[in-house]
Amino acid sequence: MTELIELEKTDTVVQIALNRPEAYNAFNYDLVSQLTKHLTTLAGDDSVSGVVVTGRGKAFCAGGDLKWAIGYPASPRAAFHTLASQFHLAILEIRRMKKPVVAAINGVAAGGGFSLALACDFRVMEKSAVLRQAYTSNGLCIDGGGTFTLPRLVGYARALEIAAFDEPIPADQALSWGLVTKVVEDGQAIVEATAMAQLLVRRALTSFGWTKKLITDAFNTSFESQLELERTALEACADHPDGREGLAAFSEKRKPEYGRT
Numbered sequence: 001m002t003e004l005i006e007l008e009k010t011d012t013v014v015q016i017a018l019n020r021p022e023a024y025n026a027f028n029y030d031l032v033s034q035l036t037k038h039l040t041t042l043a044g045d046d047s048v049s050g051v052v053v054t055g056r057g058k059a060f061c062a063g064g065d066l067k068w069a070i071g072y073p074a075s076p077r078a079a080f081h082t083l084a085s086q087f088h089l090a091i092l093e094i095r096r097m098k099k100p101v102v103a104a105i106n107g108v109a110a111g112g113g114f115s116l117a118l119a120c121d122f123r124v125m126e127k128s129a130v131l132r133q134a135y136t137s138n139g140l141c142i143d144g145g146g147t148f149t150l151p152r153l154v155g156y157a158r159a160l161e162i163a164a165f166d167e168p169i170p171a172d173q174a175l176s177w178g179l180v181t182k183v184v185e186d187g188q189a190i191v192e193a194t195a196m197a198q199l200l201v202r203r204a205l206t207s208f209g210w211t212k213k214l215i216t217d218a219f220n221t222s223f224e225s226q227l228e229l230e231r232t233a234l235e236a237c238a239d240h241p242d243g244r245e246g247l248a249a250f251s252e253k254r255k256p257e258y259g260r261t
Contacts, residue, residue, distance in 0.1 A: 004031040005038050006056065012049035013197045014042055015104075015190065021057025026065035027112050032086045039093035049201035051097070052193045053120055054104035055113075063111020063134055084143045087112060091119045091145045095216055098209030100200040104193035105180065110134040115144025118153065121212065123180040124193040131169040131179060133162050152219065153178050204242035204258045 008015040016038055018025035025031075042048050055061050064083055072079030094101050094116075103109075103120035111134040117123050125131075133150075135142045142150070142163060151159035154177050162169070171183045184192045200208065210233040218226055237243040242258045249256035 005034045010194055012201055013194055014048050015052045018055040018061055024059035024062035025055040026062040028065045028068040029083055036086055036090040039090055043093055043097045049205060050099050050197035051101045052104055052197055054106055054190050059107040060105045060109040061113025061116055063113045087144055094119045100197055100208060102193040102197045104189035105129045106189045112144050115146035118149040119145050122196060124182050124184055124189050125171045125174055125180040126184060126186045126189045127171050128186050129171055131174050133166050136163055137166045204246055206240045206242045207237050210237055
């Protein structure tokens with residue numbers, strides 16, 4: 001099988017790149033299954049502290065490969081059922097990973113690529129790159145968790161506007177709407193995203209992991225339940241070596257030195 005995913009490690013941060021540039025890194029089943037496999041491996045690898053997701057060539061990801069879906073032996077419906085099932089496993093790995101995941105948006109991020117970028121914890125976007133929801137212009141509806149993440153980033157009204165009208169979203173607008181974390185010069189997304197990930201992994205990863213989980217799950221729990229989850233998480237952090245180091249450093253008026261356990 002052709003390697004449709006390329007990995008590159010810098011210290012404890014791994015860059016995972018979609019490698020189907022001739023198709024603007026559009027998802028077919030093979031690409032998505034390889035993406036899921038690598039994300040699962042990286043999530044459980046103790047030598048990896050952070051992940052950067054990007055695309056090779058001119059695009060971040062153009063979304064699902066519609067030509068592949070149209071030509072699927074059974075039917076387009078069966079194709080999207082199969083593809084979405086695998087794609088959603090990849091999205092879940094990103095959302096449940098206790099490590100920071102940063103998207104380096106080096107070109108167009110459309111359809112599933114749009115949802116993939118939104119699923120990441122942070123997004124660095126190049127000035128000439130464009131976000132586009134794309135699904136509804138092709139008679140489809142959003143998958144990849146986009147209907148969950150989009151309104152939580154921009155609010156209900158703007159999310160519905162993006163879904164209904166499907167206008168391209170340039171970098172400056174994406175930043176002002178809160179869709180991306182930072183906009184950089186062309187060619188610098190991977191560099192900046194890697195630097196951001198490396199900054200994050202020097203902090204207490206247990207604290208980050210618990211905070212990510214709490215914020216993600218907060219939309220599905222009652223206030224009372226969330227308070228109890230916060231108490232459980234706080235206790236776990238305080239009992240972790242990073243928590244003990246953070247408290248000791250505060251008491252001793254020094255900079256903490258967090259480990260990777």
